[in-house]
Amino acid sequence: MAKGADFGRYVLHNVRLSGAVTKPAMGAEGTELFLADVTVLNGGIFATTPAGRRLAGWGGGDLIRIDAGGRLIVPAFIDCHTHLDKSHILPRTPTADGTFDGALAATRFDRTANWTARDVGTRMDFALRSAFHHGTVAMRTHLDSQMPQAGISWPVFAELRQHWRDKIDLQASCLFPIDMARDDAFLAETARRVADAGGVLGAVAFPAPDIDDLLDKMFKTASHHGLDLDFHADETADPAADVLRRIAEAAQRWSFAGKILVGHCCSLAMQDDAIVEATLDTVARAGIAIVSLPTCNLYLQDRRDNGTTPRWRGVTLLHEMKRRGIPVALASDNTRDPFNSYGDLDMLETFRLGTRALHLDHPHGDWIRAVSTTPAEIMGLDGRGAIAGGQAADFILFEGRSWSEVLSRSESNRIVVRDGVPVSSPLPAYFELDGLDGIRRSSSRFDG
Template identity: 55%
Template sequence: MGSGFASLPRTGRYRLVRASVPVSLADGATLASDGDGLALADIVVADGRIEAVGPHEVAGGPGDAPEVDLDRGMVLPCFVDAHTHLDKGHIWPRAANPDGTFPGALAAVGADREANWSAADVAARMDFSLRCAFAHGTAAIRTHIDSLPAQAAISWPVFDAMRAAWGGRIALQGSSLCGIDVAVEAGYLPAMAGLLKRHGGGLGCVTYMSPNLPGGLEAIVRTALDAGLPLDFHVDETLDAGAYSLRLIAEAAIRHGWSGAGNGPIVVGHCCSLSTQDAAEVDRTLDLVAEAGIAVVSLPMCNMYLQDRNPGRTPRRRGVTLLHEMKARGIAVMVSSDNTRDPFYAYGDLDVLEVYREATRILHFDHPVGDWPRSVTATPAAVCGFDGVGSIRAGAPADLVLFRGRTWTELLSRPQSDRTVVRAGLAIDTTLPDHRELDPLWS
């Protein structure tokens, strides 16, 4: 079952001993951290839940349950992927991006959506993506759903059915996605809000420096407040320093008292233009983001793929946003998968460990590691409202990922394809679906 360890017991109570556990993820446990934020711990599992977490040879007491010696292998809680596009996933074989640019991606996806996105097509690709994520150890996903009027009527019922089918394995949330100009078309927002209420979705759109932006943000925030919908935006996905819709979103949130409305924090993704703006604009914007209680998710693999791409020229800029500066202000920050094998990103497999590994290298989540592992676990769980996931704590479901790597440098140096994924205390089959299963969609 994808494991280098002895088989886990199938029932009852057992102890994972000599586990290397990130202290930042062991909520409620008293553990002594080493220089990399890890502690040697024992985890007691009983009837599918974590019974206790404590220093090695303390939790649960020696000899009171079968033991599985992890030999200092790392243990993480199952992952939370806060920004994905399950409806776009895996269309690359029939909708390749000709030049790898953002405009090229928009054109390729638009043509493919118009020609091919039937309910059956969307469902097949969503299910394939979820099987990949499940095998890699993900327990919760928020996906953006392309919600142009004609497509919304197709994709949202598919998402609703998929969420029910995957209940108990992957908790799913959805958020609408369209351009700000579409969102403000006459009659669209009320109709979309109604659709989202029926299907349990959140409201979102892509913001950019359009003449419709100020009025559009007012309408969207008011609609979300009136309908009790969460908000999740794609923001300033460009290296143009003149793109500052993030600041306008923060100002709108403050003006409308969003943080006290009970809808959860507004989530914004990308925010690439911050990396090109001067210090005064950055400080002004981030102070407002912190005041508004907005949470930020960076998509490092996709942003590096699309941003600063010019034929025959080596890219100079990463395109990722300013997570260190945000975190220093107390802003909740996350990293996530984003697109998977579609025109916006030709690669990926919804493996959040890969996301975290690349984020560590791209965004320097190290020296010290600190609590950065929360960016793919506890923080998105709290921001998105996924209960019972994202931490290793007594009383939580025993949803864990066990690795052979004993330290961060071991864990992040290899794909860890021999990981053991534990759900409700049991090791699952981690066999990945074969891409050939999707071949009928291209023929």
């Protein structure tokens, strides 16, 4: 963007927009890319109009005109499934082996040994600075909520949410193995903690013998406290894992009025067509939203200990869900921890990987909504996830002029605009984490 521009009032001319993320929808098919002008006033979007068209009703004087040269523009990203409390612990978990069970064990050990308020807060803030730099404007993080960790991590989250309130909208969902819901006192205490923080009630749901009873307890508790629900489910290649279906049936039993988000759902891709059809029909009737986590699913699923190549991608059936009207999203999930050794909370990377792994192209259609408009709706964020008059001027201007160009490069020179002003904050440097217990001395000996 032009140097010296008055970022209080300008027209970003000749940008390329997707009709999928404009309100009202624009473009020939509602999802095609088209050239447009975006008028920004005092940190908000005044109007979006076809390129070169005179702005009707404008009587406020001359505006600075910045020619974007046809570059693609998208809304600031919404990341609805992350684990900020686990981020960047990888250097001190050398026993992690890339498997799900190994990740559980390594994380459990590190949590017990190292997760003080200072440790959790430093790592979470580091991760948030990365996400902000890359263009994320809102995020939901899961917080491990077993005691005594819940008493540490939730207050840290509250402090960070306050600190970041003008940059990233933060939500939190509790996370614990669903069999812990058998303990009525634990579930009640956790729900009160979540409600006090304006959070979401969540759990890792797996095929326990009493899974239906446990789900009923979760739905009953969420209904009592007026909470939304967020589950991890079926993060496995085992076709017998059918917790997604059971969650949908529980939602119908309870006529649940809140929002429900379910993440992973990997086993669905391994099941017979008839089972898939029945499950997805039930999910659609229950009004459940699904988030796929391609970076983590590809990393963990079908990893074998004999040096053989994985046979499947680990992602769930987003196309089939979307055709039924099920809201679907993509999100970052884990970042440099035993569940995923890589990542930087860059939602462009997530969208790029999702496009390739899930074939979200030919046509690209409205899949950009999966990292913007749809997760904004899932998280209940009005005025987010779209480029439209009356909304905040929070968007990302890429160098690329088409999806192929944008998704072919890192776009490290993207321009992230918040409240109409380009963001200038740099990425945090990894050495900033060296002061944490175990990070510096372990990072020198651990190289993945």
